[in-house]
Amino acid sequence: MTASDQAGGGRHRSRELTAWQGVGAELPGGWSIVQASGGTDEGYVRSDGPDEMTVELRWKRTRRQPSLEVVAEQYLKQVRKASRKLKVEYEGALAGGRRVPREKPSDLRFEWLADRQGHGRLIWCRECRRTVIAQVSGPRGEATRAVAEQILPRVRDHSDGESVEWGVYGLEFRVPKGLRLIRQRLMSGFLSLNFYGPPGRVIVERWGLAEMLLEGGFLAWHDKEYLSELKRFGGETTAVEWGEHEALVTEGREGGFRRVRALVKAFLLPGRAERFASIVWHCPDSNRVVGVRAFGRSPLELARSVAETVRCH
Ligand SMILES: [Zn+2]
Ligand SMILES: [Zn+2]
Numbered sequence: 001m002t003a004s005d006q007a008g009g010g011r012h013r014s015r016e017l018t019a020w021q022g023v024g025a026e027l028p029g030g031w032s033i034v035q036a037s038g039g040t041d042e043g044y045v046r047s048d049g050p051d052e053m054t055v056e057l058r059w060k061r062t063r064r065q066p067s068l069e070v071v072a073e074q075y076l077k078q079v080r081k082a083s084r085k086l087k088v089e090y091e092g093a094l095a096g097g098r099r100v101p102r103e104k105p106s107d108l109r110f111e112w113l114a115d116r117q118g119h120g121r122l123i124w125c126r127e128c129r130r131t132v133i134a135q136v137s138g139p140r141g142e143a144t145r146a147v148a149e150q151i152l153p154r155v156r157d158h159s160d161g162e163s164v165e166w167g168v169y170g171l172e173f174r175v176p177k178g179l180r181l182i183r184q185r186l187m188s189g190f191l192s193l194n195f196y197g198p199p200g201r202v203i204v205e206r207w208g209l210a211e212m213l214l215e216g217g218f219l220a221w222h223d224k225e226y227l228s229e230l231k232r233f234g235g236e237t238t239a240v241e242w243g244e245h246e247a248l249v250t251e252g253r254e255g256g257f258r259r260v261r262a263l264v265k266a267f268l269l270p271g272r273a274e275r276f277a278s279i280v281w282h283c284p285d286s287n288r289v290v291g292v293r294a295f296g297r298s299p300l301e302l303a304r305s306v307a308e309t310v311r312c313h
Helices: 068-082 142-154 218-229 297-306
Strands: 014-020 023-028 032-038 041-049 056-060 108-115 114-122 130-139 163-168 173-175 180-186 190-198 200-207 231-240 247-254 256-260 267-269 272-285 288-295
Touching: 014 032, 014 041, 014 056, 023 041, 023 056, 023 130, 023 142, 032 180, 041 142, 056 173, 068 108, 068 130, 114 142, 114 231, 130 142, 163 190, 173 190, 173 200, 173 256, 173 288, 173 297, 218 247, 218 272, 231 272, 247 297
Parallel strands: none
Antiparallel strands: 014 023, 014 163, 032 041, 041 056, 056 130, 108 114, 114 130, 163 173, 180 190, 190 200, 200 288, 231 247, 247 272, 256 267, 272 288
Protein backbone atom coordinates (compact mmCIF):
# COMPACT_ATOMS: atom_id res chain seq x y z
CA MET A 1 0.00 0.00 0.00
CA THR A 2 1.30 3.45 -0.77
CA ALA A 3 0.70 6.61 1.15
CA SER A 4 -1.71 7.88 -1.47
CA ASP A 5 -3.74 4.63 -1.38
CA GLN A 6 -4.01 5.02 2.36
CA ALA A 7 -5.27 8.53 2.05
CA GLY A 8 -8.27 6.92 0.34
CA GLY A 9 -8.85 9.83 -1.98
CA GLY A 10 -9.10 12.44 0.75
CA ARG A 11 -7.52 15.78 -0.02
CA HIS A 12 -4.08 16.46 1.37
CA ARG A 13 -3.99 18.55 4.50
CA SER A 14 -1.17 20.84 5.53
CA ARG A 15 -0.56 18.75 8.62
CA GLU A 16 -1.18 15.12 9.51
CA LEU A 17 -1.01 13.73 13.00
CA THR A 18 0.29 10.21 13.30
CA ALA A 19 -0.36 9.02 16.83
CA TRP A 20 -0.69 5.56 18.31
CA GLN A 21 -1.26 5.03 22.03
CA GLY A 22 -0.42 8.70 22.54
CA VAL A 23 3.01 8.42 20.92
CA GLY A 24 2.99 10.54 17.83
CA ALA A 25 4.39 13.12 15.51
CA GLU A 26 3.01 15.99 13.52
CA LEU A 27 3.83 15.36 9.89
CA PRO A 28 3.56 17.50 6.80
CA GLY A 29 0.49 16.89 4.63
CA GLY A 30 0.60 13.87 2.35
CA TRP A 31 2.28 11.58 4.87
CA SER A 32 0.49 8.48 6.03
CA ILE A 33 0.83 5.55 8.43
CA VAL A 34 1.95 2.34 6.74
CA GLN A 35 2.54 0.23 9.84
CA ALA A 36 1.36 0.35 13.44
CA SER A 37 1.65 -2.22 16.17
CA GLY A 38 2.00 -2.58 19.89
CA GLY A 39 0.40 -1.33 23.04
CA THR A 40 0.95 1.33 25.64
CA ASP A 41 4.14 -0.34 26.95
CA GLU A 42 5.89 -1.09 23.70
CA GLY A 43 5.15 -0.37 20.10
CA TYR A 44 6.15 0.74 16.64
CA VAL A 45 4.66 3.12 14.10
CA ARG A 46 5.93 3.97 10.68
CA SER A 47 4.68 6.67 8.33
CA ASP A 48 5.86 7.30 4.80
CA GLY A 49 5.97 10.61 3.04
CA PRO A 50 6.75 11.79 -0.46
CA ASP A 51 10.27 11.47 -1.93
CA GLU A 52 11.06 8.18 -0.14
CA MET A 53 11.03 9.74 3.28
CA THR A 54 10.05 7.76 6.33
CA VAL A 55 9.43 8.50 9.97
CA GLU A 56 9.55 5.72 12.54
CA LEU A 57 8.56 5.85 16.18
CA ARG A 58 9.49 3.12 18.63
CA TRP A 59 8.65 3.19 22.28
CA LYS A 60 9.20 1.09 25.35
CA ARG A 61 8.13 1.64 28.91
CA THR A 62 10.64 0.91 31.64
CA ARG A 63 10.53 1.47 35.37
CA ARG A 64 14.02 2.91 35.53
CA GLN A 65 15.49 5.60 33.36
CA PRO A 66 17.75 3.95 30.79
CA SER A 67 20.98 5.46 29.52
CA LEU A 68 19.95 7.02 26.25
CA GLU A 69 23.55 6.89 25.04
CA VAL A 70 23.47 3.10 25.42
CA VAL A 71 20.04 2.84 23.79
CA ALA A 72 21.25 5.00 20.90
CA GLU A 73 24.38 2.86 20.44
CA GLN A 74 22.30 -0.33 20.38
CA TYR A 75 19.92 1.20 17.93
CA LEU A 76 22.68 2.41 15.63
CA LYS A 77 24.27 -1.04 15.75
CA GLN A 78 21.08 -2.42 14.19
CA VAL A 79 21.08 0.33 11.59
CA ARG A 80 24.73 -0.46 10.78
CA LYS A 81 23.89 -4.12 10.35
CA ALA A 82 21.11 -3.27 7.94
CA SER A 83 23.42 -1.17 5.82
CA ARG A 84 26.98 -2.52 5.71
CA LYS A 85 28.74 0.45 4.18
CA LEU A 86 27.28 2.71 6.78
CA LYS A 87 29.29 5.50 8.20
CA VAL A 88 27.62 6.68 11.32
CA GLU A 89 28.21 10.12 12.66
CA TYR A 90 26.98 9.85 16.14
CA GLU A 91 26.05 13.03 17.85
CA GLY A 92 25.64 13.09 21.60
CA ALA A 93 24.38 16.64 21.70
CA LEU A 94 21.40 17.43 23.81
CA ALA A 95 18.41 18.98 22.17
CA GLY A 96 16.63 21.53 24.24
CA GLY A 97 19.87 22.20 26.10
CA ARG A 98 18.65 21.28 29.54
CA ARG A 99 20.65 18.83 31.51
CA VAL A 100 20.62 18.48 35.26
CA PRO A 101 24.23 17.98 36.43
CA ARG A 102 25.14 14.34 37.03
CA GLU A 103 21.81 13.21 35.56
CA LYS A 104 21.43 11.13 32.48
CA PRO A 105 20.29 13.09 29.44
CA SER A 106 16.58 12.63 28.73
CA ASP A 107 16.68 14.02 25.21
CA LEU A 108 19.36 13.02 22.74
CA ARG A 109 19.92 13.41 19.02
CA PHE A 110 21.73 11.13 16.60
CA GLU A 111 22.48 11.11 12.89
CA TRP A 112 23.71 8.57 10.41
CA LEU A 113 24.78 8.65 6.83
CA ALA A 114 24.83 5.72 4.38
CA ASP A 115 23.10 5.20 1.05
CA ARG A 116 20.37 7.09 2.86
CA GLN A 117 20.59 9.40 5.79
CA GLY A 118 18.87 9.35 9.14
CA HIS A 119 18.13 11.86 11.85
CA GLY A 120 16.98 10.64 15.19
CA ARG A 121 15.88 11.71 18.59
CA LEU A 122 15.63 9.73 21.81
CA ILE A 123 13.40 10.91 24.59
CA TRP A 124 12.88 9.51 28.01
CA CYS A 125 9.81 10.82 29.80
CA ARG A 126 9.67 10.74 33.57
CA GLU A 127 5.88 10.95 33.54
CA CYS A 128 4.91 8.10 31.21
CA ARG A 129 8.24 6.31 31.67
CA ARG A 130 8.55 5.67 27.97
CA THR A 131 11.71 5.82 25.95
CA VAL A 132 10.81 6.95 22.45
CA ILE A 133 13.16 6.60 19.49
CA ALA A 134 12.04 8.82 16.64
CA GLN A 135 13.84 8.63 13.33
CA VAL A 136 13.38 10.43 10.06
CA SER A 137 15.22 8.89 7.13
CA GLY A 138 15.38 9.68 3.46
CA PRO A 139 17.65 10.26 0.50
CA ARG A 140 20.98 11.92 1.23
CA GLY A 141 20.78 15.67 1.19
CA GLU A 142 19.48 18.79 2.81
CA ALA A 143 15.83 17.97 2.08
CA THR A 144 15.85 15.04 4.52
CA ARG A 145 17.53 17.13 7.20
CA ALA A 146 14.97 19.90 6.71
CA VAL A 147 12.05 17.49 7.09
CA ALA A 148 13.67 15.95 10.17
CA GLU A 149 14.12 19.37 11.71
CA GLN A 150 10.44 20.00 11.17
CA ILE A 151 9.26 16.66 12.61
CA LEU A 152 11.65 15.71 15.43
CA PRO A 153 11.09 18.66 17.78
CA ARG A 154 7.36 17.92 17.88
CA VAL A 155 7.41 14.22 18.73
CA ARG A 156 4.94 13.36 21.50
CA ASP A 157 5.69 10.64 24.05
CA HIS A 158 2.31 10.81 25.78
CA SER A 159 -0.92 12.79 25.61
CA ASP A 160 -1.61 15.51 28.12
CA GLY A 161 -4.93 15.64 29.91
CA GLU A 162 -7.52 12.97 30.53
CA SER A 163 -7.47 11.42 27.07
CA VAL A 164 -5.06 9.73 24.71
CA GLU A 165 -4.43 11.02 21.23
CA TRP A 166 -4.76 8.85 18.11
CA GLY A 167 -4.04 9.77 14.51
CA VAL A 168 -4.44 7.09 11.87
CA TYR A 169 -4.70 7.59 8.11
CA GLY A 170 -5.91 11.13 8.53
CA LEU A 171 -8.48 10.30 11.22
CA GLU A 172 -7.63 12.07 14.47
CA PHE A 173 -9.43 11.56 17.76
CA ARG A 174 -8.92 11.17 21.50
CA VAL A 175 -10.21 8.45 23.82
CA PRO A 176 -10.45 8.68 27.63
CA LYS A 177 -7.43 7.35 29.50
CA GLY A 178 -8.01 3.83 30.76
CA LEU A 179 -9.54 2.60 27.53
CA ARG A 180 -7.25 0.11 25.85
CA LEU A 181 -7.12 -0.76 22.18
CA ILE A 182 -8.31 -4.35 21.94
CA ARG A 183 -8.86 -4.78 18.21
CA GLN A 184 -8.09 -2.91 15.05
CA ARG A 185 -8.74 -3.14 11.33
CA LEU A 186 -6.78 -0.71 9.24
CA MET A 187 -7.67 -0.67 5.58
CA SER A 188 -7.83 2.17 3.12
CA GLY A 189 -11.59 1.79 2.70
CA PHE A 190 -12.45 0.90 6.28
CA LEU A 191 -10.91 1.70 9.64
CA SER A 192 -12.07 0.28 12.93
CA LEU A 193 -10.49 0.73 16.34
CA ASN A 194 -12.05 -0.97 19.35
CA PHE A 195 -11.33 0.26 22.85
CA TYR A 196 -12.30 -1.28 26.16
CA GLY A 197 -11.99 -0.08 29.73
CA PRO A 198 -13.82 0.86 32.92
CA PRO A 199 -16.22 3.37 31.30
CA GLY A 200 -17.25 0.79 28.70
CA ARG A 201 -16.54 -0.02 25.10
CA VAL A 202 -15.92 2.44 22.29
CA ILE A 203 -15.61 1.66 18.60
CA VAL A 204 -14.36 4.33 16.22
CA GLU A 205 -14.97 3.55 12.57
CA ARG A 206 -14.52 5.21 9.22
CA TRP A 207 -15.71 4.20 5.79
CA GLY A 208 -14.34 5.51 2.52
CA LEU A 209 -16.20 6.12 -0.75
CA ALA A 210 -19.17 7.58 1.09
CA GLU A 211 -20.88 8.64 -2.13
CA MET A 212 -21.20 5.02 -3.20
CA LEU A 213 -21.93 3.73 0.28
CA LEU A 214 -24.77 6.18 0.79
CA GLU A 215 -26.31 5.87 -2.68
CA GLY A 216 -29.59 4.73 -1.15
CA GLY A 217 -29.54 7.48 1.47
CA PHE A 218 -27.74 8.01 4.76
CA LEU A 219 -30.63 6.81 6.94
CA ALA A 220 -31.15 3.66 4.88
CA TRP A 221 -27.44 2.74 5.15
CA HIS A 222 -27.43 3.58 8.84
CA ASP A 223 -30.40 1.30 9.61
CA LYS A 224 -29.59 -1.52 7.23
CA GLU A 225 -25.81 -1.67 7.60
CA TYR A 226 -24.60 0.22 10.65
CA LEU A 227 -27.21 -0.89 13.17
CA SER A 228 -27.66 -4.35 11.68
CA GLU A 229 -24.60 -5.60 13.56
CA LEU A 230 -26.46 -5.17 16.83
CA LYS A 231 -28.36 -8.18 18.06
CA ARG A 232 -31.93 -7.70 19.27
CA PHE A 233 -31.52 -3.98 19.28
CA GLY A 234 -34.22 -1.61 20.46
CA GLY A 235 -33.76 2.11 20.36
CA GLU A 236 -34.29 5.39 18.63
CA THR A 237 -32.42 7.38 16.04
CA THR A 238 -32.55 11.15 15.64
CA ALA A 239 -31.02 13.39 13.02
CA VAL A 240 -28.89 16.21 14.42
CA GLU A 241 -26.46 18.85 13.27
CA TRP A 242 -23.00 17.72 14.27
CA GLY A 243 -20.67 20.65 13.82
CA GLU A 244 -20.75 21.24 10.07
CA HIS A 245 -22.01 17.73 9.36
CA GLU A 246 -25.32 15.90 9.28
CA ALA A 247 -25.33 13.20 11.93
CA LEU A 248 -27.53 10.41 13.22
CA VAL A 249 -27.58 9.82 16.95
CA THR A 250 -28.93 6.54 18.26
CA GLU A 251 -29.65 5.46 21.81
CA GLY A 252 -30.99 2.12 22.93
CA ARG A 253 -30.26 -1.30 24.26
CA GLU A 254 -28.79 -4.37 22.69
CA GLY A 255 -29.84 -7.90 23.60
CA GLY A 256 -32.95 -6.96 25.55
CA PHE A 257 -34.49 -10.38 25.86
CA ARG A 258 -33.27 -13.91 26.06
CA ARG A 259 -35.35 -16.78 24.76
CA VAL A 260 -35.36 -19.62 27.22
CA ARG A 261 -36.68 -23.00 26.23
CA ALA A 262 -38.40 -24.75 29.09
CA LEU A 263 -39.92 -28.21 28.90
CA VAL A 264 -43.41 -26.90 28.87
CA LYS A 265 -43.20 -23.80 26.71
CA ALA A 266 -40.85 -21.16 25.33
CA PHE A 267 -40.91 -17.86 27.12
CA LEU A 268 -38.93 -14.66 27.23
CA LEU A 269 -36.73 -13.56 30.10
CA PRO A 270 -35.07 -10.21 30.48
CA GLY A 271 -31.46 -10.79 29.54
CA ARG A 272 -28.36 -8.76 30.13
CA ALA A 273 -29.30 -5.78 28.05
CA GLU A 274 -26.41 -3.51 27.34
CA ARG A 275 -26.91 0.20 26.87
CA PHE A 276 -25.81 1.42 23.49
CA ALA A 277 -25.34 4.77 21.78
CA SER A 278 -23.82 5.91 18.52
CA ILE A 279 -23.07 9.06 16.60
CA VAL A 280 -22.50 8.70 12.87
CA TRP A 281 -21.92 11.43 10.36
CA HIS A 282 -21.28 11.90 6.68
CA CYS A 283 -18.22 14.01 5.88
CA PRO A 284 -18.61 15.14 2.25
CA ASP A 285 -15.26 16.99 2.29
CA SER A 286 -13.34 13.75 2.74
CA ASN A 287 -16.01 11.55 1.09
CA ARG A 288 -16.19 9.44 4.23
CA VAL A 289 -18.58 8.28 6.90
CA VAL A 290 -17.35 8.41 10.49
CA GLY A 291 -19.02 6.65 13.39
CA VAL A 292 -18.44 6.33 17.11
CA ARG A 293 -20.39 3.70 19.01
CA ALA A 294 -20.27 3.03 22.71
CA PHE A 295 -21.56 0.48 25.20
CA GLY A 296 -21.60 0.95 28.95
CA ARG A 297 -23.30 2.81 31.77
CA SER A 298 -23.48 6.17 29.99
CA PRO A 299 -22.88 5.25 26.35
CA LEU A 300 -24.12 8.50 24.85
CA GLU A 301 -21.82 10.53 27.06
CA LEU A 302 -18.93 8.23 26.18
CA ALA A 303 -19.63 8.26 22.43
CA ARG A 304 -20.04 12.02 22.51
CA SER A 305 -16.81 12.59 24.42
CA VAL A 306 -14.89 10.73 21.71
CA ALA A 307 -16.89 12.00 18.72
CA GLU A 308 -16.35 15.60 19.78
CA THR A 309 -12.58 15.16 19.41
CA VAL A 310 -12.68 13.69 15.89
CA ARG A 311 -10.98 15.61 13.10
CA CYS A 312 -12.43 14.04 9.98
CA HIS A 313 -11.41 16.35 7.12
ZN1 LIG B 1 5.58 10.99 28.49
ZN1 LIG C 1 -15.56 16.18 8.16
